[in-house]
Amino acid sequence: MEESWDESESEPDSLAEFEVFGSPGGSAEDARQAGDDAVAGLDKITAQMPGGEHRPEQQEMCRAVAEALITRTHLVVQAGTGTGKSLAYLIPAALSGKKVVVATATKALQDQLAEKDLPLMESGLGLPVPLEYAVLKGRSNYICRQRVAEVGSGGIQPELGDAGASPADEREVERTEAEAEERGAAAPEGLVEEVRTLVAWSQTSATGDRADLSFEPSDRAWNMVSVSPRECPGRFNCPSGERCFAEAARDRAAGADVVVVNTHLYGAHLASGGVVLPEHDAVVFDEAHELEEVMTSSLGVELTPGRFRALVTVARALVEARDAELLDSLASLGDQLGALLADRVGTRVLHDGARPPVDDRELAELLARAAEVGRRVTDALRRGGAQRMLLSDGGGTADPDRASRKTRALSAAANLTEDLHRLVGRGDGEVAWVDGTRRNVRLRLSPIDVGPALAGMLWGEVTAVLTSATIPPRIVERVGLEGFPTEELNVGSPFDYRSHALLYVARHLPDRRAEGAEEALHEELAQLLEAAGGRTLALFTSRRATEAAAEALAPELPYTLLRQGDLPKGRLLEEFARDETSCLFATLGFWQGVDIPGRALSLVTIDRLPFPRPDDPLLQARRDRAGGRAFQLVDLPRAATLLAQGAGRLIRNADDRGVVAVLDPRLATASYRGVLLSTLPPMRRSVDFSEVESFLRRALEDSAA
Numbered sequence: 291m292e293e294s295w296d297e298s299e300s301e302p303d304s305l306a307e308f309e310v311f312g313s314p315g316g317s318a319e320d321a322r323q324a325g326d327d328a329v330a331g332l333d334k335i336t337a338q339m340p341g342g343e344h345r346p347e348q349q350e351m352c353r354a355v356a357e358a359l360i361t362r363t364h365l366v367v368q369a370g371t372g373t374g375k376s377l378a379y380l381i382p383a384a385l386s387g388k389k390v391v392v393a394t395a396t397k398a399l400q401d402q403l404a405e406k407d408l409p410l411m412e413s414g415l416g417l418p419v420p421l422e423y424a425v426l427k428g429r430s431n432y433i434c435r436q437r438v439a440e441v442g443s444g445g446i447q448p449e450l451g452d453a454g455a456s457p458a459d460e461r462e463v464e465r466t467e468a469e470a471e472e473r474g475a476a477a478p479e480g481l482v483e484e485v486r487t488l489v490a491w492s493q494t495s496a497t498g499d500r501a502d503l504s505f506e507p508s509d510r511a512w513n514m515v516s517v518s519p520r521e522c523p524g525r526f527n528c529p530s531g532e533r534c535f536a537e538a539a540r541d542r543a544a545g546a547d548v549v550v551v552n553t554h555l556y557g558a559h560l561a562s563g564g565v566v567l568p569e570h571d572a573v574v575f576d577e578a579h580e581l582e583e584v585m586t587s588s589l590g591v592e593l594t595p596g597r598f599r600a601l602v603t604v605a606r607a608l609v610e611a612r613d614a615e616l617l618d619s620l621a622s623l624g625d626q627l628g629a630l631l632a633d634r635v636g637t638r639v640l641h642d643g644a645r646p647p648v649d650d651r652e653l654a655e656l657l658a659r660a661a662e663v664g665r666r667v668t669d670a671l672r673r674g675g676a677q678r679m680l681l682s683d684g685g686g687t688a689d690p691d692r693a694s695r696k697t698r699a700l701s702a703a704a705n706l707t708e709d710l711h712r713l714v715g716r717g718d719g720e721v722a723w724v725d726g727t728r729r730n731v732r733l734r735l736s737p738i739d740v741g742p743a744l745a746g747m748l749w750g751e752v753t754a755v756l757t758s759a760t761i762p763p764r765i766v767e768r769v770g771l772e773g774f775p776t777e778e779l780n781v782g783s784p785f786d787y788r789s790h791a792l793l794y795v796a797r798h799l800p801d802r803r804a805e806g807a808e809e810a811l812h813e814e815l816a817q818l819l820e821a822a823g824g825r826t827l828a829l830f831t832s833r834r835a836t837e838a839a840a841e842a843l844a845p846e847l848p849y850t851l852l853r854q855g856d857l858p859k860g861r862l863l864e865e866f867a868r869d870e871t872s873c874l875f876a877t878l879g880f881w882q883g884v885d886i887p888g889r890a891l892s893l894v895t896i897d898r899l900p901f902p903r904p905d906d907p908l909l910q911a912r913r914d915r916a917g918g919r920a921f922q923l924v925d926l927p928r929a930a931t932l933l934a935q936g937a938g939r940l941i942r943n944a945d946d947r948g949v950v951a952v953l954d955p956r957l958a959t960a961s962y963r964g965v966l967l968s969t970l971p972p973m974r975r976s977v978d979f980s981e982v983e984s985f986l987r988r989a990l991e992d993s994a995a
Contacts, residue, residue, distance in 0.1 A: 557588020
């Protein structure tokens with residue numbers, strides 16, 4: 291007899307009722323009319339799509355978004371896989387007459403919006419005025435015409451690099467680098483040839499967007515022809531300002547009805563006081579499960595020894611000879627900072643306490659000295675004429691390229707000094723910690739709780755829609771929406787999870803700390819792979835666990851075993867989809883953003899519940915603040931969100947069938963399991979392996995029919 295495991299109290303809530311309540315926006319009648327119009331527009335677009343079908347879940351979300359925009363009510367909406375949430379928010383946005391920013395966390399979704407959904411709406415809605423839309427990225431994603439001019443005139447100089455980069459901008463570039471790596475194209479050999487290729491490309495490119503390159507340039511080459519927002523002097527202080535690619539993109543965004551951006555860029559907009567993006571009435575945060583962490587990064591400070599070295603290198607040619615000793619002092623402080631932080635990677639620093647560590651006192655004193663020297667370097671650059679306007683009535687300076695470099699160096703110096711002062715004067719609501727590696731160390735300052743900042747900067751200014759297939763528990767509280775008119779909605783998913791998916795928990799496995807636990811897990815995993823005939827995405831919570839499982843199973847596995855790191859992510863997923871019986875072993879980078887419909891992915895395994903590391907410095911600070919409720923407020927919501935994201939890799943279209951197997955018995959036995967289960971799709975559940983075998987057998991037979 292098969293053993294079933296299904297607890298009604300752990301089921302996700304049924305579809306929530308949405309009711310508009312009083313707010314400073316339009317009336318309830320206006321909201322109802324807007325909802326009707328939006329659903330009619332959705333039906334019109336759907337009818338034009340191949341195989342288009344009316345989805346009640348999509349219509350419900352579409353109506354809710356339209357009503358929220360009219361009543362100026364914030365909306366948090368969970369829309370499961372297959373809902374079609376992008377059209378459900380884009381159509382009401384287009385019909386609202388408001389300027390809307392859509393912030394996404396992935397390039398794939400940006401491309402879908404800009405290349406598919408928005409053009410479809412523009413042509414299909416029949417609006418009286420054409421819908422204008424634009425994609426805007428961080429400044430360092432665009433090639434800089436002024437830098438190109440300086441290179442062309444023999445002005446190649448050692449670059450500021452991360453001397454001016456902001457954390458948000460760096461992360462957007464890192465994302466672009468990863469995407470280019472997936473394309474697999476190699477850069478030209480040699481730095482000089484690479485820069486020449488970039489210069490030539492800038493003469494023909496319509497956008498100057500790094501993502502449009504056919505190859506991924508090296509950091510050094512790209513830094514020679516680009517600037518970060520903390521270096522750029524701005525359109526009116528730059529000889530090439532009127533031809534600037536980044537400014538052209540900003541102009542297009544300013545005139546657009548819908549602007550698509552990266553969530554990190556929206557964070558940079560908030561951190562800048564609202565000067566990065568054009569004024570707008572509403573914002574949609576798609577993939578809102580990442581919002582808290584993105585804002586934590588964007589509203590913080592990131593400091594590296596490299597910022598000191600790069601600034602000193604550039605400034606030597608731009609300041610008077612008497613200031614050379616000042617630059618030597620700044621370079622020395624940067625070296626001391628690197629040495630002091632090298633042994634503290636992964637730990638909190640500068641935290642208050644009755645007996646602070648000696649190295650914390652040394653670090654605080656070093657940062658204070660560096661802030662003072664940074665101020666004096668900034669003054670030295672000003673004395674060198676770096677603040678002169680380059681586009682004066684008299685035709686500018688005698689050497690505009692040199693003056694432009696001085697202006698960029700001044701901006702970088704001022705920003706370095708500002709960041710140092712912020713670290714020195716850190717508040718009670720901030721945590722300082724050391725990230726990176728010994729060779730690439732970073733001192734970071736992050737808000738412990740982003741809620742107050744977002745409440746003060748964002749929620750009272752624009753109407754927000756937060757949506758994702760997985761809305762984290764307590765998100766309203768965690769991002770500061772409490773106290774603002776807010777509705778929460780779960781429209782579910784059109785997929786038949788009850789019939790098409792099974793959640794299996796290996797309740798019989800021993801505690802992970804017990805002797806022989808790893809071998810038992812590998813044996814269970816091998817049996818699951820055999821039952822699925824390969825076709826497995828095996829997700830692990832650590833690289834060590836990934837490698838250990840691959841090493842243990844590879845010798846006897848009759849299927850192709852692909853491992854994270856063997857190929858770039860994009861090519862790895864292509865191979866996994868192409869070879870139907872292959873198995874892919876991967877860690878946290880593959881828990882989201884993997885979309886492999888069909889028989890090639892019939893089984894998702896998860897080695898253990900994805901609780902965060904206990905020694906994570908930022909989470910330690912959040913736990914300290916939460917006190918006795920730390921597990922419920924910090925660890926459990928993060929684990930629930932990531933678990934749901936991992937499980938969400940299985941069912942990607944209406945015909946998919948398969949099993950999610952969690953090899954951690956705590957999901958069937960722990961007192962907190964209800965919170966975790968409530969975030970998962972409504973799959974049938976079992977702890978009986980024979981049910982897994984029969985389910986997979988039927989699923990493969992059905993998909994082959």
